[in-house]
Amino acid sequence: MLEARDLTRVYRRGSEEIRAVDGVSLAIRRGEFVSFMGPSGSGKTTLVNLLGCLDNPSAGELDLAGRGIFGGGKKLDERALTRVRREVFGYIFQNFYLIPTLTVRENVALPLAFYRKPGVEAEVERLLAMLGMEHRMDHLPVQISGGEMQRVAIARALVNRPEILLADEPTGNLDTKRAGEIGDILQDLNRNTGLTIVMVSHNPDLARLGGRLVEMRDGKAHEI
Numbered sequence: 001m002l003e004a005r006d007l008t009r010v011y012r013r014g015s016e017e018i019r020a021v022d023g024v025s026l027a028i029r030r031g032e033f034v035s036f037m038g039p040s041g042s043g044k045t046t047l048v049n050l051l052g053c054l055d056n057p058s059a060g061e062l063d064l065a066g067r068g069i070f071g072g073g074k075k076l077d078e079r080a081l082t083r084v085r086r087e088v089f090g091y092i093f094q095n096f097y098l099i100p101t102l103t104v105r106e107n108v109a110l111p112l113a114f115y116r117k118p119g120v121e122a123e124v125e126r127l128l129a130m131l132g133m134e135h136r137m138d139h140l141p142v143q144i145s146g147g148e149m150q151r152v153a154i155a156r157a158l159v160n161r162p163e164i165l166l167a168d169e170p171t172g173n174l175d176t177k178r179a180g181e182i183g184d185i186l187q188d189l190n191r192n193t194g195l196t197i198v199m200v201s202h203n204p205d206l207a208r209l210g211g212r213l214v215e216m217r218d219g220k221a222h223e224i
């Protein structure tokens, strides 16, 4: 579903060159749950941002289910990339990124505002109920806990029915119990709906939930 060949991302700070991702080749099959671990600064976030089409590689190729995103000196144009981000991926992050002035229900509906699809309300309610948030739908983010905020962020990530969920440190701001609950939700989504999950996590219990573990070191990926 997602194939990287020699994917490389170089940052420049003055005269210094940082090879944050250094020639990574890997393939992720539909329905896989892949976790990336590794020390701070090893390039995990940079790599998943490339895999999720949130950043452009300095070199190498990325192919998404035959769409050919980057490679051979070519890249999809910005409009096509925007569609890929909206339609193929769902994203969740350590900091949740909920809009503080919108209710839970409105936050989850937000990605669909770009489409004006019918049935939005029912779909938002179905997802929030599935994630155990039916009693918090009209609350603001400040009125719910961190674990609940991540459930809302997961519902928002799923509302476009993505093929791939990208999760960067989804439990980094949560205590052990809440982290375990989010891990269970991700594992159920993967097992029951076949959602492909690409996750970065420092938490070994969480990282082990996926069927596949990749360790990043100095910008290079090693299968474990």
Ligand SMILES: Nc1ncnc2c1ncn2[C@@H]1O[C@H](COP(=O)(O)OP(=O)(O)OP(=O)(O)O)[C@@H](O)[C@H]1O
Pocket: 011, 012, 013, 018, 019, 020, 038, 039, 040, 041, 042, 043, 044, 045, 046, 047, 216
């Ligand atoms: N926008 C940027 N500009 C310059 N250097 C960057 C930028 N983003 C990341 N880096 C550098 O690239 C390297 C990889 O960073 P990255 O955030 O991908 O690592 P990470 O493994 O996700 O780290 P952490 O576990 O601390 O989040 C680091 O040396 C970092 O300082």
